Every structure is written in C-alpha cells, then in structure tokens.
Amino acid sequence: MAGLTINEAAETTGWSARMLRYIEREGLIEPARSSSGYRLYGPEELQRLRTLRELLAEHEISLGDVGFAARLRRESELRGAVETWLAAEPRRPEGVTANDWLRFEQQKHERLLAGPAAA
C-alpha cells in the first residue's frame, strides 16, 4: 500500500475528504490510484496539500484562482493571450500618438492569435 487513503490524507492535511476530491477535479493535485481505484496520496501530495492550505490562508485567493494559474502554466496559447492583453496597459510612451500605439497593439495581438506558435 504505497500511500495514504483519502480519509487518512484528509486527517493529516486538514482538508476534508470532500475537498480533496474537489481539489483533484480542479486539476491541482491528482493522486495515484490503486488497482481498484482508491486514491493513494504520497508524501509529495501531502506536502503540497499542506502548502496549498497556507497559500490560500496567507493571500486573498481561492482554489479556483490557483486552478486558473495552473491552467495558465499548462495552456501556453491561453497564457500568451492573457499576457498580451495585460501587457497592453494604457501607459503609452511619450511622443507616440494614441493611434500609432493602437495600431501597434492591435497588430501584435493579431500576430499572436494568428499563429499557434507559442510554446
């Protein structure tokens, strides 16, 4: 038996068994499974569950937020699109007219969306 079952893991991490399943569905921590389908939490998963608790407690964020951050890390196209949008803050440099800037930003965005080149 290589790992704790879900209720044991809940015990040592402070999460409820229910929440461990929810966290899994969010794509955050997916434990191994036994041949019969039981979840088996190893030391790494247990530690990650504990630090996840700290992370949520210390900053004003939700599980969904962490899930989205994980998604950003996996889906490079999404990450690129979001970064591009965020990078286009309305802080245009001096000496550049609004229209020039606008055209530049628009083309940059189109370039990025056009090619599935991101990595």
Place this chain on the structure above:
Amino acid sequence: MAGLTINEAAETTGWSARMLRYIEREGLIEPARSSSGYRLYGPEELQRLRTLRELLAEHEISLGDVGFAARLRRESELRGAVETWLAAEPRRPEGVTANDWLRFEQQKHERLLAGPAAA
C-alpha cells in the same frame, strides 16, 4: 472633451454600460474621469475593451480569471508564492528520494515566504 462617455463607449465596444462599471471594479480597465466625475474612455481603453471581449470569447475564462492574472502581475509576492507552489509538481527527478525532495521543497517555500525580497 477627451474621450467617450460610458454609453458611447458601450456602443462601440459591445459591452453594456453596466458591465463597463463592473469591469472597472474588477480592476481591469479604469478610464480617466472628467472634473465632475464622468468616465472618459480613450482609444486605448476602447481597444482594450474590444480585445477583452475576444479574449473571453475565445478561451474558456471569466472576467475574474483575468482579474486574478492582473493581480498576479501587480503583486509580486503573491506571484512568487503561487509560482513556487505550482513549480513543486510531484515529478521528482530520478535518484532523489521523496524525503530529500520534500525537505528541499519545504525549505524553498519557507525561504520565499520569509523575505519580502520578490520583485
């Protein structure tokens, strides 16, 4: 009058005036204000509003998600904490015992949370 008022901006961007206020409260797009408090949307804001629409339409994400990404970009300590947690995927390299890895990850996390050094 340097900019469109909220209903004019709504007209050209496809958002409702209500949603423009909502988007502002989410910290995503904060237009300038006239001396009497009217929102004034410039070309950059209008373009960002349009690309925001595309972003949401093309990927399965919410306004709150984009707001969280914006927060990650602004709050470096939060970004560091989330990145550290995500980076600790349970894919430990061969030849390293689980305990070694665990200790390493834990210390890394503590180091990062300890100092407000992030930038």
Place this chain on the structure above:
DNA sequence: AAAACCTTGACACAACCTTGGTAAGGTTGG
C-alpha cells in the same frame, strides 16, 4: 430650465462555486 446625459447605490435573478451530506455499490482486512 428642460431634456438628456452621468454618478453611486440598491434590489433582483439565473447560473455557477464551494462544501457538506447521503445513497448505492465495490474493496479490504480481521
């Protein structure tokens, strides 16, 4: 000064998120 805007604040509502519970059924250990 009246019409046509804008502001914030509130009520409303469907759809979803977060969590807990419970039920029907498979697994495991004594």
Place this chain on the structure above:
DNA sequence: CCAACCTTACCAAGGTTGTGTCAAGGTTTT
C-alpha cells in the same frame, strides 16, 4: 463474511458572478 473503508453520483444551502433595472441626485446641452 462483516465492519469499515473506498468509489461515483446526486441533492442542497449559502456565497459569488454576471447582468438588468430603477431611484435619487449632479452635469451638460440645447
């Protein structure tokens, strides 16, 4: 073989999101 677990799949309550609408009051335009 039976108690004590595990699994998935639902129901449910309370909070959040996304959106509209309306009210009371200031501003701009004609």
